[in-house]
Amino acid sequence: MTPTLHPSQAPPAGSPGAAAPDLAAAQALYQRRAAHYDVELSVFEPLRRQAVSALALQPGETVLDLGCGTGLSLPLLAQAVGPRGKVLGVEPCPQMMALARQRVDALQLRQVALLESEAAQAPLALAPLADAALFHFTHDVLQQPEALAHVLAHLKPGARVVACGLQWAPWWAWGCNAWVLGAALYSTTTLARLHAPWQLLADALPGLQVQPCWFGTVFMAQGQVPS
Numbered sequence: 001m002t003p004t005l006h007p008s009q010a011p012p013a014g015s016p017g018a019a020a021p022d023l024a025a026a027q028a029l030y031q032r033r034a035a036h037y038d039v040e041l042s043v044f045e046p047l048r049r050q051a052v053s054a055l056a057l058q059p060g061e062t063v064l065d066l067g068c069g070t071g072l073s074l075p076l077l078a079q080a081v082g083p084r085g086k087v088l089g090v091e092p093c094p095q096m097m098a099l100a101r102q103r104v105d106a107l108q109l110r111q112v113a114l115l116e117s118e119a120a121q122a123p124l125a126l127a128p129l130a131d132a133a134l135f136h137f138t139h140d141v142l143q144q145p146e147a148l149a150h151v152l153a154h155l156k157p158g159a160r161v162v163a164c165g166l167q168w169a170p171w172w173a174w175g176c177n178a179w180v181l182g183a184a185l186y187s188t189t190t191l192a193r194l195h196a197p198w199q200l201l202a203d204a205l206p207g208l209q210v211q212p213c214w215f216g217t218v219f220m221a222q223g224q225v226p227s
């Protein structure tokens with residue numbers, strides 16, 4: 001069964017969390033950040049490794065990296081699927097994509113293909129149906145029902161999905177939430193559903209498991225496409 005999501009699952013227009021992700025704003029944001037992005041993200045490396053490990057990739061498998069940015073996850077994904085596997089990175093910001101390309105070329109990651117596109121429009125049919133998908137700190141993508149529906153339609157039944165990223169900590173952890181607010185304003189174009197960024201994914205993937213990390217400021221979600 002192919003999981004489906006509908007635009008009606010977006011917050012109602014006019015509600016506080018209604019602002020939809022803005023692709024042009026995201027491209028401008030990451031154009032500014034591209035040159036120093038890898039340094040800024042170095043603190044999140046343990047989470048990246050945890051997320052990739054949770055995908056439980058096997059040699060020969062195909063994996064999607066949605067919003068792959070400068071490609072920091074690509075070497076880990078390529079190593080996990082091996083030379084006979086395939087990694088498809090999708091990224092709409094040309095400056096981030098250029099750095100991802102440099103990384104792939106420098107490391108000669110021949111099993112990696114890159115698509116400069118937003119997730120909702122990515123020509124994913126170029127690759128076989130994937131065995132797994134990674135959404136690593138891609139709040140904007142997770143808040144787009146059409147992007148999720150498009151990606152999930154290109155996964156095999158039983159495919160593994162891992163998402164992680166920022167979320168609001170409990171209300172009383174105001175110091176933590178000040179950090180979340182700053183980080184979210186710096187890296188996303190909408191604060192919609194920051195209390196449950198994984199909600200649309202959970203609607204599509206019954207049984208999605210969500211674990212809080214980092215004092216509740218980050219979530220790690222794991223699930224499978226229904227068979």
Ligand SMILES: C[S@@+](CC[C@H](N)C(=O)[O-])C[C@H]1O[C@@H](n2cnc3c(N)ncnc32)[C@H](O)[C@@H]1O
Pocket residue numbers: 023026027030041066067068069070071072073090091092093096117118119120135136137138139140141147187
């Ligand atoms: C915080 S970065 C994460 C990059 C990478 N996943 C990582 O872990 O380093 C968020 C990325 O999502 C990308 N992005 C934003 N909107 C997107 C969309 N609609 N489709 C795909 N990627 C998008 C941004 O351009 C940016 O590279």
